[in-house]
Amino acid sequence: MTEPLRVLLADDDSLIRTAIDAILRPAEGIELIAQAADGRAAIDLTLRHRPDVALLDIQMPVLDGLAALREIRRLVPAVRIVVLTTFGQDDYVAQALASGAAGFLLKESAADELEYAIRAAAAGNAYLSPKITKQVLDRLPAARPAPSEDLAKVAMLSEREREVLILLAQGLSNAEIGRLLFVSEGTVKTHVYHVFAKLGCENRVQAAMFAQRAGLLETPPA
Template sequence: MTDPIRVLLADDDRLVRAAIDAILRSAGDIELVGQAADGAEAIDLALRHRPDVVLLDVRMPVVDGLTALREIRRLVPEVNAVVLTTFGEDEYVARALAAGAAGFLLKDSAVDELPNAVRAAAAGAAFLSPRITRQVLDRLPATPAPPAEDLARIATLSDREREILVLLSQGLSNAEIGAQLFITEGTVKTHVYRVFTKLGCDNRVRAAMLAQRAGLLDPYRA
C-alpha cells in the first residue's frame, strides 16, 4: 500500500473544516495532518508538518489565504497548494495562480472534486474546477494573432513535448498522459520537466495558459 496523501487544511469556518475533514477521510487515501483557523497558523503548521498538499481558504483573519500561500511556497516549496473558496472572481483566480497555487476549487463544487483536486496536486498536476478552468483561459485578452514570444517558446518544443503540453493543458495527470500515449509515467515526467524548462513555466496552469495564448488548445480558441 502507498502512503496516504498528507493534507493541511486552513479555513476560518469551523463547520467548513469539519465538512472537508469528513470528505477527505472518506476518500481512503488522504490523511488530514492539521487544521488552521487563519493564515498565520497555516504557515506555522506547514513548517511543522510539511504536508504534501495544503488546502487554503482565501479570506481568513490575521493573514489571508493568498498571503499565506506565498509564504508557504517560499518556506516549504515542495508543498503543493489548492485554493478553496466560495469566491470565483477573476481576481482571486489570477492572484492564486500567481502565488503558486496548483489548483483552485470552489466550495460549491461536486463533492468528489475535492479529493480529486488533492490527488492531482499531490501528483504535481494542476486541478481547477471546470468553471474556473474556462474562466482562467477566458480572462486572457483576445489578440488578433498569438504573441510572438509565446510562439517562439512553443517552437522550441519537440512534437512529443507539444503533444504532452496539450494533454496536460486538458488537466490530465502524468499517469493519464502515459496511458494515452503508451509511454511510462517516468517518461512523461521527463517530458513535462523539459516542457516547463523550455517554456519558462513553473507549473501546469501557467504552461496551459501559454499554450492557450499560442493557439494550441482548439476548444478555447475564439
C-alpha cells in the first residue's frame, strides 16, 4: 500500500488552517500531519516530522514565510514547498520561486486545485495558480532577451509541444490542457516530459520562466 503524502501547513490565520484541514482530511493519499502559526514553528515542525510537502503562508509573525522557505530549503532540501498567497503579493511570490518554492497557490483556490498543487509538488513538478501566473511572470526579472542557446532549444520543440508549453506557463493543469487540445491527459503528460527534456527544465516553474524568456507568452493562444 502506498504511503500517503505527508503535508505540513503554516499559516497564522486559524480560519485558513481550519479550512485547509477540512479540505485535506478526506483527500485520498494526503495526510495533514502538522500545523504551525508562524515561520519559526514551521521550521521546527519540518525538522521534527520531515513532511513531503510544506504549505507556507508568506506573511507570518516571528519569521515570515520567505525566510522560513529559505531555511527549510537549506536544512531539509527534500521537502517540497508550496507558497500560499493572495492577490497583490506578486513580488513576494517571485522571491519565493527564486528561493526554491515548488509553486504558489491562492488561498481561495478550490479544493481540487489545492490537492493538485500538493501532488504536483510531491511528484517533483510545480504548480502555479492559473489566476495569477501571468501576473507573476510579468514581475519576474527575466524580461531580458533569451540567449541564442535558449532559442535553439525552443526551435527543437514540435508545434504541439510549443502549445503545451504556453498553456503550462499559463498555469493550466495537464487535464485542462488536454481538454483545450482535445487529447488525453496521458498524452499531455508525454508532451510535458518531452518539453522538460528538450529545454533542460526540472519542473513547471522553470518551464514557465523559460517560455517567458523566449517570448512565447507575449501573445496568448486563441
